Amino acid sequence: MAAPAVRMFRRVEGLFCVYKPSGVHWKLVRDNIETKLLKGLNAAPSQPCPQEVRFLAQPGGDAEAPKGLTLSVASVPALSKHPLVTGPEFQYLQVGVGHRLDAFSSGVLVLAVGNGNKILNDLYRTRITRDYTLEGESTYGHITQDKLDRVLAMLQGANQKSLLMYSNVDMRSQEAYEMAVQGLLGPDGKSAPILTGLRCIRFEPPNFTIEVQCLNETQKYLRKVVHEIGLELRSTAVCKGVRRTRDGPFTLQDALTRHHWTASDIMQAIQQYKSSKKNKNYSRSKVKEPGLHPLEENTTDSQQNETNVEAVAAGGSRSQTLLSQRCF
Amino acid sequence: MKTSKPALQTCAQEEVTMASSCAQLCLKCRSLLCSKTVATTWQHSTQVRHCRTVTPVITKVLNGSSFFSGNHRTSPASQRWKQQMFCYSELSVKHLATEAKEDKFKEELSRADVVAYKSPLLPVNEIQMPLDLDAAAEFSALEEITHEEAVSISVPAAIPPSSTSLRDYVDKSETLSKLVQLGVNLWKLEQRPNVGTMLLKLDFNMDVAPRLLFLKHIGVEESHIGYIITHNPFILTEDLESLQARVNYLKSKKFSSETVASMVSRAPYLLNFSVKRLDNRLGFYQQQLNLSASNTRNIIARLPRLLCGSLEPVKENLKVCEIELGFKENEIQHIALTVPKVLTANKRKLTQLFDFIHNTMKVPHHLITKFPQVLNTKYLRVRERHLFLEFLGKAQYDPDLPNYISLDRLVSLPDEIFCTELALATLEDFYLFQKTL
Numbered sequence: 071m072a073a074p075a076v077r078m079f080r081r082v083e084g085l086f087c088v089y090k091p092s093g094v095h096w097k098l099v100r101d102n103i104e105t106k107l108l109k110g111l112n113a114a115p116s117q118p119c120p121q122e123v124r125f126l127a128q129p130g131g132d133a134e135a136p137k138g139l140t141l142s143v144a145s146v147p148a149l150s151k152h153p154l155v156t157g158p159e160f161q162y163l164q165v166g167v168g169h170r171l172d173a174f175s176s177g178v179l180v181l182a183v184g185n186g187n188k189i190l191n192d193l194y195r196t197r198i199t200r201d202y203t204l205e206g207e208s209t210y211g212h213i214t215q216d217k218l219d220r221v222l223a224m225l226q227g228a229n230q231k232s233l234l235m236y237s238n239v240d241m242r243s244q245e246a247y248e249m250a251v252q253g254l255l256g257p258d259g260k261s262a263p264i265l266t267g268l269r270c271i272r273f274e275p276p277n278f279t280i281e282v283q284c285l286n287e288t289q290k291y292l293r294k295v296v297h298e299i300g301l302e303l304r305s306t307a308v309c310k311g312v313r314r315t316r317d318g319p320f321t322l323q324d325a326l327t328r329h330h331w332t333a334s335d336i337m338q339a340i341q342q343y344k345s346s347k348k349n350k351n352y353s354r355s356k357v358k359e360p361g362l363h364p365l366e367e368n369t370t371d372s373q374q375n376e377t378n379v380e381a382v383a384a385g386g387s388r389s390q391t392l393l394s395q396r397c398f
Numbered sequence: 399m400k401t402s403k404p405a406l407q408t409c410a411q412e413e414v415t416m417a418s419s420c421a422q423l424c425l426k427c428r429s430l431l432c433s434k435t436v437a438t439t440w441q442h443s444t445q446v447r448h449c450r451t452v453t454p455v456i457t458k459v460l461n462g463s464s465f466f467s468g469n470h471r472t473s474p475a476s477q478r479w480k481q482q483m484f485c486y487s488e489l490s491v492k493h494l495a496t497e498a499k500e501d502k503f504k505e506e507l508s509r510a511d512v513v514a515y516k517s518p519l520l521p522v523n524e525i526q527m528p529l530d531l532d533a534a535a536e537f538s539a540l541e542e543i544t545h546e547e548a549v550s551i552s553v554p555a556a557i558p559p560s561s562t563s564l565r566d567y568v569d570k571s572e573t574l575s576k577l578v579q580l581g582v583n584l585w586k587l588e589q590r591p592n593v594g595t596m597l598l599k600l601d602f603n604m605d606v607a608p609r610l611l612f613l614k615h616i617g618v619e620e621s622h623i624g625y626i627i628t629h630n631p632f633i634l635t636e637d638l639e640s641l642q643a644r645v646n647y648l649k650s651k652k653f654s655s656e657t658v659a660s661m662v663s664r665a666p667y668l669l670n671f672s673v674k675r676l677d678n679r680l681g682f683y684q685q686q687l688n689l690s691a692s693n694t695r696n697i698i699a700r701l702p703r704l705l706c707g708s709l710e711p712v713k714e715n716l717k718v719c720e721i722e723l724g725f726k727e728n729e730i731q732h733i734a735l736t737v738p739k740v741l742t743a744n745k746r747k748l749t750q751l752f753d754f755i756h757n758t759m760k761v762p763h764h765l766i767t768k769f770p771q772v773l774n775t776k777y778l779r780v781r782e783r784h785l786f787l788e789f790l791g792k793a794q795y796d797p798d799l800p801n802y803i804s805l806d807r808l809v810s811l812p813d814e815i816f817c818t819e820l821a822l823a824t825l826e827d828f829y830l831f832q833k834t835l
């Protein structure tokens with residue numbers, strides 16, 4: 071019979087994301103979450119102390135010593151199982167961090183507890199993109215919105231080229247075309263950072279905000295990108311803030327702020343993620359029915375192609391669904 | 399069973415006292431095999447095997463004082479014995495393994511073994527124990543003892559000679575059981591080096607009880623005693639006269655008895671420091687902060703750990719406040735009197751917080767002095783609240799202008815009340831805003 075704490079632990083295993091505030095090292099966030107989870111788990115009602123039966127000799131003070139054995143039976147709690155002696159039931163928790171965020175940046179940080187760490191590994195081996203919002207500040211007055219847009223378009227073009235280069239496929243083959251249609255073109259594993267999408271959201275001189283979708287990046291590289299944009303605009307640009315708004319399937323909406331870093335809120339977030347995964351899988355399995363209905367096969371294939379075209383346009387969602395298929 | 403171990407023989411002969419206690423142990427163990435009261439014979443099987451190998455070595459059974467009768471006093475001699483015991487049992491275990499392999503004609507013994515172990519409920523007279531031991535002259539296993547004697551045989555405790563955890567000893571040791579009942583966290587204490595051994599060596603009636611009574615006498619509540627001992631187990635080894643002298647000193651400095659009791663509860667290491675050191679610290683705080691005696695008493699009573707820690711960080715903090723943060727002496731006095739925790743705060747965090755409050759929130763020195771609680775808050779908390787108010791256009795901290803937000807309410811109110819009263823927004827909006835920072 072599992073103790074309440076162990077049952078609670080089963081519910082806490084999984085993936086969730088938190089919002090990391092800027093100025094804090096990611097390790098401190100991870101340690102904080104681990105401490106809060108341990109506190110919640112150890113607060114669950116523990117098993118009562120097991121009793122031990124001991125035989126105590128009767129203190130024979132009588133003059134007429136009684137014949138036969140007189141032993142008093144006492145049931146005393148076995149103190150060796152008391153929590154003050156054995157320590158709390160859970161002393162360490164395996165909390166893993168997904169793609170790291172450096173101290174200066176803020177945003178979505180994916181964490182995994184217990185068994186979730188294996189899923190985390192799979193997550194980061196597949197090709198998933200991340201969304202960032204970069205706050206830049208430029209000092210010169212000659213910069214206008216369209217100049218900025220032109221620079222961004224040029225950058226995006228350069229990045230698309232490097233995307234094709236890193237995908238290790240001959241560009242003139244049918245295979246390349248099919249992969250491009252499905253949105254599978256891209257580097258496998260480690261490569262240089264690639265920005266798959268660049269867009270200027272807000273432009274209020276001297277500040278501007280850019281939304282970026284990227285692969286294999288580091289936050290330092292993103293700050294360098296802002297600097298390079300400034301150089302292209304023949305002026306300077308400084309990165310004032312890097313904020314991750316999406317990491318794979320985890321968005322800002324699901325991220326837990328500091329006040330919600332408690333065991334119960336985290337459990338809720340994990341359950342939410344698990345149920346959303348199940349729904350996604352269920353809807354996908356409905357679309358794909360291999361071999362059962364040969365008449366409908368063509369229609370389902372065409373349906374899939376349509377969805378694939380949309381996926382190419384979206385850029386990242388296909389890899390997400392692939393990921394969900396692989397992991398669950 | 400013939401055993402010939404010259405190595406063991408020499409070891410035993412070196413320490414006769416050890417041998418006598420071993421003999422006593424063996425005597426009891428042998429009688430264990432015959433008695434029927436012991437349900438824990440199985441546990442003692444390793445010790446019994448040990449006895450069977452050691453007894454042939456002992457030529458004479460000495461009558462020593464009982465070692466394991468009732469009281470679980472562990473003196474230094476017993477500690478040494480335990481260590482010796484460890485190596486004895488190791489040798490015996492090895493020996494038995496080899497013996498079992500080579501000796502074929504042990505059926506008699508094994509049968510007896512089986513008889514003994516399978517039916518401990520047989521009455522005393524019926525068991526045949528052909529233990530062919532050299533020293534079996536006076537105390538034969540076949541002797542009949544009365545039921546009362548059988549009952550009164552005390553079982554030696556199955557304590558492991560050395561262990562990494564106190565839980566193996568807690569059931570058998572009176573000191574440890576009583577400490578657990580008081581609420582002392584033994585698990586935390588055993589992580590510290592040497593504390594576990596020290597606690598095991600203490601005798602409850604001679605060492606622990608007088609000090610507990612002393613604590614109760616000076617007014618410490620019973621519920622706090624567990625906390626005090628968990629954090630400072632060395633209070634149980636302090637000299638009682640010194641403890642009394644330190645309490646007398648504090649009382650002579652006009653700290654009331656309740657104050658002294660509360661100080662000891664909150665700073666468990668307080669009474670471990672000498673009178674000279676306490677005096678030194680009190681003098682330091684009075685001089686450096688230029689406070690009156692009653693004000694110094696006030697600060698120390700509220701934060702007694704000022705007397706326990708080192709003075710260097712406090713000196714550094716005072717210098718930081720004066721030079722880096724730019725507070726005047728009377729301002730520092732007021733801040734220390736209102737929030738003594740600033741004296742032991744982390745320098746870097748204090749500077750970071752002050753930088754944000756003074757340069758980003760544009761709060762002048764005199765306002766910070768008026769509300770010193772802002773220096774005691776977490777940086778992230780102040781930052782997110784200020785930025786939220788700035789986003790809403792309500793970040794106004796000057797008391798002369800309208801729509802003034804007081805600093806102490808800014809930092810001390812809980813989130814919901816902060817949102818509804820100061821920011822005039824919902825809690826969800828505040829959380830959403832935090833995700834945009």
